[in-house]
Amino acid sequence: MSRKISTEVKSSVEGIGLGLRYDLATELLERRPETVSWLEIHPENYVNRGGRYQQMLDLARRDWPIVTHGLSTCLGALEPFDGRYLRELRSFLSDIEIPWHSEHLCLGGVQDRFFHDLLPLPFTDEAARIASQRLIEVRDAIDLPLALENASYYAPQCDDGLAEADFVVEVLERADANLLLDVNNIYVNGRNFDFDPKAYIDKIPPDRVVQVHVAGHFLRDDGLRIDTHGEPVPNEVYELLDYALRKIGPVPVLLERDNNVPPLDELLAEVDELWTIYQSATEAEHAR
Amino acid sequence: MLADRAKAMQRVCFDAEPSDADLELLGSRERWLVYRELVQNRLVEVINVALARTKAAIGDESFGRAVAEWLSTGGPKTRYLRHVPVELADFAIPIWRDKEVPWIAELARFEIASWNVRHAPPDPEPESELAFDRRPVLSSALEIIRLEYPVHKRPTPAAGYEPDSTFLCVYRDADHRASTKTLNALAADLLDAWKRADETVAESVQRIAAKHQTEIGPAFIEKLSAIIAEFIIGGRL
Numbered sequence: 076m077s078r079k080i081s082t083e084v085k086s087s088v089e090g091i092g093l094g095l096r097y098d099l100a101t102e103l104l105e106r107r108p109e110t111v112s113w114l115e116i117h118p119e120n121y122v123n124r125g126g127r128y129q130q131m132l133d134l135a136r137r138d139w140p141i142v143t144h145g146l147s148t149c150l151g152a153l154e155p156f157d158g159r160y161l162r163e164l165r166s167f168l169s170d171i172e173i174p175w176h177s178e179h180l181c182l183g184g185v186q187d188r189f190f191h192d193l194l195p196l197p198f199t200d201e202a203a204r205i206a207s208q209r210l211i212e213v214r215d216a217i218d219l220p221l222a223l224e225n226a227s228y229y230a231p232q233c234d235d236g237l238a239e240a241d242f243v244v245e246v247l248e249r250a251d252a253n254l255l256l257d258v259n260n261i262y263v264n265g266r267n268f269d270f271d272p273k274a275y276i277d278k279i280p281p282d283r284v285v286q287v288h289v290a291g292h293f294l295r296d297d298g299l300r301i302d303t304h305g306e307p308v309p310n311e312v313y314e315l316l317d318y319a320l321r322k323i324g325p326v327p328v329l330l331e332r333d334n335n336v337p338p339l340d341e342l343l344a345e346v347d348e349l350w351t352i353y354q355s356a357t358e359a360e361h362a363r
Numbered sequence: 364m365l366a367d368r369a370k371a372m373q374r375v376c377f378d379a380e381p382s383d384a385d386l387e388l389l390g391s392r393e394r395w396l397v398y399r400e401l402v403q404n405r406l407v408e409v410i411n412v413a414l415a416r417t418k419a420a421i422g423d424e425s426f427g428r429a430v431a432e433w434l435s436t437g438g439p440k441t442r443y444l445r446h447v448p449v450e451l452a453d454f455a456i457p458i459w460r461d462k463e464v465p466w467i468a469e470l471a472r473f474e475i476a477s478w479n480v481r482h483a484p485p486d487p488e489p490e491s492e493l494a495f496d497r498r499p500v501l502s503s504a505l506e507i508i509r510l511e512y513p514v515h516k517r518p519t520p521a522a523g524y525e526p527d528s529t530f531l532c533v534y535r536d537a538d539h540r541a542s543t544k545t546l547n548a549l550a551a552d553l554l555d556a557w558k559r560a561d562e563t564v565a566e567s568v569q570r571i572a573a574k575h576q577t578e579i580g581p582a583f584i585e586k587l588s589a590i591i592a593e594f595i596i597g598g599r600l
């Protein structure tokens with residue numbers, strides 16, 4: 076069964092958040108900009124780790140609510156989960172008091188090996204069945220709401236790009252789960268596989284969306300777009316965010332920047348832009 | 364079947380040469396080679412940071428060969444990116460010991476010890492103050508290593524290192540960086556015992572003093588007190 080999101084913790088995760096990353100932590104934690112309302116972390120970077128990472132998280136938690144986004148319990152793998160890790164994750168997540176956790180709808184490993192990257196799942200009934208079962212398994216293990224995130228992919232999985240949206244919805248419904256909607260991933264996939272990103276968003280049940288990701292991506296010379304989180308957010312992705320928020324309403328939006336991290340002021344300018352879009356799109360929702 | 368695709372993805376990403384059959388099964392040769400590059404680049408990037416001096420000493424080509432050979436064993440077994448260089452080093456150090464000048468493997472051991480202490484788990488909470496009749500609780504971010512070459516001394520000499528056996532305590536300092544302290548053989552044994560924590564401080568002191576045929580007299584006590592004071596002040600004990 077899907078878990079209810081605690082209204083108390085959820086209400087503190089609102090507006091625009093930023094991913095807490097090593098490269099930007101020093102400046103962010105010193106300046107503590109008020110326009111950043113919450114932070115997102117990858118638990119794999121903190122579980123069983125002291126030193127600078129432990130300090131970063133302690134400092135971050137003084138002022139900001141935290142949301143977590145997993146990297147290594149991807150929903151498409153076939154092997155049983157490592158029970159010990161799930162227990163460690165549960166204890167870590169319960170210590171830092173989060174409203175929900177999220178994980179990618181992709182293949183992160185095979186047998187006892189990890190790709191450390193997000194490999195695509197075919198949009199098949201078999202993959203939807205496996206992913207939804209695994210989602211339920213992780214959600215039960217951590218005893219928290221678990222959102223899946225739609226992933227970017229570069230190798231064609233079928234002829235119709237919009238089949239990905241049907242696949243995502245299928246997994247959401249089978250597991251009665253929440254969605255972390257990544258608008259940059261939809262945009263990247265739309266351009267790489269020639270479908271209309273807005274038509275994709277139209278297929279998403281708005282009530283399931285608990286969080287949105289926004290990022291920039293890299294355009295290769297051969298035209299392929301790679302989801303690097305290493306470039307500024309392009310206008311087309313801002314536009315798609317506006318479109319999505321008008322449908323979904325005021326869910327928290329995270330700016331992801333993992334590579335090529337610029338000075339904080341450049342990221343804060345993007346955060347401001349996100350606030351402008353967020354306010355205009357969600358005011359429209361309230362007015363309706 | 365998803366299982367067959369998953370195994371093909373693993374081989375395409377990690378094998379020395381991805382096979383035509385796997386690329387055909389997955390569907391798009393060109394795009395799957397993109398995945399291979401993305402997957403390998405991320406792993407190589409963290410390895411290059413952790414073993415920067417070893418890589419510079421061996422040269423890009425030879426270092427890259429060891430990394431490729433390790434990748435072709437099927438990819439990392441760890442979910443933690445920070446442990447990837449440790450897995451590579453476990454595989455490559457025996458190779459470097461065979462094929463490279465002898466101090467290279469020592470340098471890699473030292474770099475990995477430094478990397479490990481930087482990323483080690485939080486320190487355990489001691490149940491009580493240090494006492495001679497209790498087991499010691501040492502920082503988890505601390506390793507005692509014996510090096511046959513003084514590779515912790517920088518910069519790397521152009522002609523390489525001359526043999527000079529050194530005991531080193533590598534630990535995470537207050538700025539979360541890896542620092543080193545040179546130890547004598549007795550202090551190294553003592554810290555090793557404290558790290559194992561399977562006997563009380565008094566038992567380990569007596570056993571190790573006897574092993575080194577050292578009398579537990581005023582001079583010994585003074586040195587021991589100095590070590591303990593330094594470790595307590597540094598937060599390592």
Ligand SMILES: [Fe+2]
Pocket residue numbers: 224257288331
């Ligand atoms: Fe994302």
